[in-house]
Amino acid sequence: MMHNSDVAVIGAGPAGANAALAAARHGFSVTLIDEQPRVGGQVWRAKSAAILEAPATPETVAGNRLRQEVDESSVTHLSEARVWQIERCEGGANLYLLRQGRSDVLHARALIIATGAREFVQPVPGWTTPGVLGLAGATALFKQELVLPGKRTVVSGTGPLVFYVASEIRRLGGEVAAVITPNSRGDWLRCLPAMASRPDLLLRGGRWIADLVLSGVPIYWRHAVTRVEGETQVTGVEFRKLTADWSPTGAVRRIEGDSLCLGNGLTPTTEAAQLAGLGLEHSPRLGGWIPLHGVDGTTDIASIFLCGDGTGIRGSTAAEVHGRLAGLSAAEHLGADTKGERDRLRAVYERAARFGTAMTGLSLPRAGLARLTTDETIVCRCESLSRADIVAEISSGAGSTNAVKSGLRAGMGPCGGKFCQTAVSRMIAEAEGGGEADVPPPTPRPPLRPVPVEALAGDFNYSDLPIPKPAPL
Numbered sequence: 441m442m443h444n445s446d447v448a449v450i451g452a453g454p455a456g457a458n459a460a461l462a463a464a465r466h467g468f469s470v471t472l473i474d475e476q477p478r479v480g481g482q483v484w485r486a487k488s489a490a491i492l493e494a495p496a497t498p499e500t501v502a503g504n505r506l507r508q509e510v511d512e513s514s515v516t517h518l519s520e521a522r523v524w525q526i527e528r529c530e531g532g533a534n535l536y537l538l539r540q541g542r543s544d545v546l547h548a549r550a551l552i553i554a555t556g557a558r559e560f561v562q563p564v565p566g567w568t569t570p571g572v573l574g575l576a577g578a579t580a581l582f583k584q585e586l587v588l589p590g591k592r593t594v595v596s597g598t599g600p601l602v603f604y605v606a607s608e609i610r611r612l613g614g615e616v617a618a619v620i621t622p623n624s625r626g627d628w629l630r631c632l633p634a635m636a637s638r639p640d641l642l643l644r645g646g647r648w649i650a651d652l653v654l655s656g657v658p659i660y661w662r663h664a665v666t667r668v669e670g671e672t673q674v675t676g677v678e679f680r681k682l683t684a685d686w687s688p689t690g691a692v693r694r695i696e697g698d699s700l701c702l703g704n705g706l707t708p709t710t711e712a713a714q715l716a717g718l719g720l721e722h723s724p725r726l727g728g729w730i731p732l733h734g735v736d737g738t739t740d741i742a743s744i745f746l747c748g749d750g751t752g753i754r755g756s757t758a759a760e761v762h763g764r765l766a767g768l769s770a771a772e773h774l775g776a777d778t779k780g781e782r783d784r785l786r787a788v789y790e791r792a793a794r795f796g797t798a799m800t801g802l803s804l805p806r807a808g809l810a811r812l813t814t815d816e817t818i819v820c821r822c823e824s825l826s827r828a829d830i831v832a833e834i835s836s837g838a839g840s841t842n843a844v845k846s847g848l849r850a851g852m853g854p855c856g857g858k859f860c861q862t863a864v865s866r867m868i869a870e871a872e873g874g875g876e877a878d879v880p881p882p883t884p885r886p887p888l889r890p891v892p893v894e895a896l897a898g899d900f901n902y903s904d905l906p907i908p909k910p911a912p913l
């Protein structure tokens with residue numbers, strides 16, 4: 441069935457929800473689509489019904505405010521709806537949605553894509569052992585279910601998330617065995633000028649670190665996990681010091697724990713923008729490949745707009761403002777006058793983006809990081825492909841992500857490349873002697889999300905199926 445809306449927004453995180461509200465305030469009909477049950481995205485993920493009474497965190501407060509604004513607005517929120525295909529058409533775009541087991545089509549005169557980011561984990565031996573979680577993924581457990589990763593957790597990774605996750609585990613009553621981060625104290629000191637633009641966030645981060653230090657949690661700066669121990673469950677990790685380019689060096693040390701939160705920063709999700717026909721450029725300081733976009737979320741295609749972490753990792757505060765700018769740009773495209781509003785918001789956005797980009801810089805991969813992935817390490821977990829399998833494919837002539845994908849199915853499993861794509865691209869770049877900018881991600885194909893065949897087939901009666909007459913003998 442075909443529905444219509446002036447504006448459709450994919451993604452109800454800080455960027456998408458604010459884009460929807462901004463366009464709706466100018467009188468346009470807006471449909472906000474997200475596969476999550478509630479508005480809030482990753483950072484302001486809503487609590488499940490079972491933990492509603494749990495004390496509020498700054499994330500819950502910000503998320504509740506946004507959820508209330510959307511509830512009180514004219515925005516139509518389609519929750520638990522997955523966009524699996526985007527087709528540009530005369531006068532806008534058609535979105536194919538999967539909701540309540542049915543596939544529907546929504547036609548929109550303007551489309552705003554706000555699909556956020558995904559986490560990158562540099563594969564290390566044993567990272568697929570039960571008890572290993574993504575660092576960012578672990579935040580979803582706390583926020584939505586108040587569940588801890590384990591009883592004694594090693595928390596390892598780059599950027600501010602490593603301290604947030606460790607401090608949340610402690611606040612919720614778990615034990616943090618150690619914090620292990622490839623960043624040095626010097627990396628953080630270099631970010632201070634940019635961080636000074638948001639003293640509130642700087643203070644919050646300082647409190648996380650102070651809490652860990654005062655409670656005696658060891659923090660290993662400029663170190664990385666090099667192996668996860670345990671057959672059916674994490675029993676501990678091996679870790680080593682890193683050189684300035686993040687190559688492992690020196691003696692192997694070990695620490696016991698029953699769980700590990702591991703992450704190496706975020707990368708923008710670009711597949712929806714690519715399906716809509718937008719090109720990409722490589723921007724390491726923004727997290728990798730980003731869709732081409734102009735000022736205020738505009739793109740080369742007049743009816744398509746982008747905002748939030750999907751355009752480069754700048755964090756939630758920047759995503760909120762970028763969302764508003766993109767919503768206003770979409771309203772302008774449909775005939776509203778939003779120039780004054782956008783001019784006022786732009787400086788706010790620049791300040792927020794400055795802070796977020798400095799944090800993203802802490803996860804900028806250095807050459808040695810890839811050396812943590814040994815030959816026998818599983819890289820594509822859906823297809824159980826090791827680094828050696830992928831290197832052999834590249835050596836046999838597969839010099840692009842599309843070639844590795846079609847040769848080995850890396851990226852064709854249920855995760856759609858979420859877990860392996862960045863590592864595979866970096867392996868190709870290394871083998872071919874180029875940079876990551878020479879290895880674009882594979883061509884995206886529908887479905888963007890898994891769709892059951894029965895949802896595509898719809899309701900039908902077998903007796904209505906036309907049966908061709910037998911061919912004459």
Ligand SMILES: Cc1cc2nc3c(=O)[nH]c(=O)nc-3n(C[C@H](O)[C@H](O)[C@H](O)COP(=O)(O)OP(=O)(O)OC[C@H]3O[C@@H](n4cnc5c(N)ncnc54)[C@H](O)[C@@H]3O)c2cc1C
Nearest residue numbers: 451453454455474475481482483523556576748749755756
């Ligand atoms: C797992 C994870 C956890 C994070 N946790 C934190 C944190 O605790 N603190 C912090 O400061 N930053 C965190 N971040 C970074 C944070 O996501 C961003 O800075 C901020 O949320 C960006 O807002 P956004 O609106 O651009 O994207 P998001 O908040 O990621 O919102 C994007 C939304 O798009 C939806 N979506 C994507 N594709 C589709 C589709 N095809 N169909 C329907 N819906 C779709 C997603 O369900 C999601 O709700 C996290 C990132 C990730 C990946």
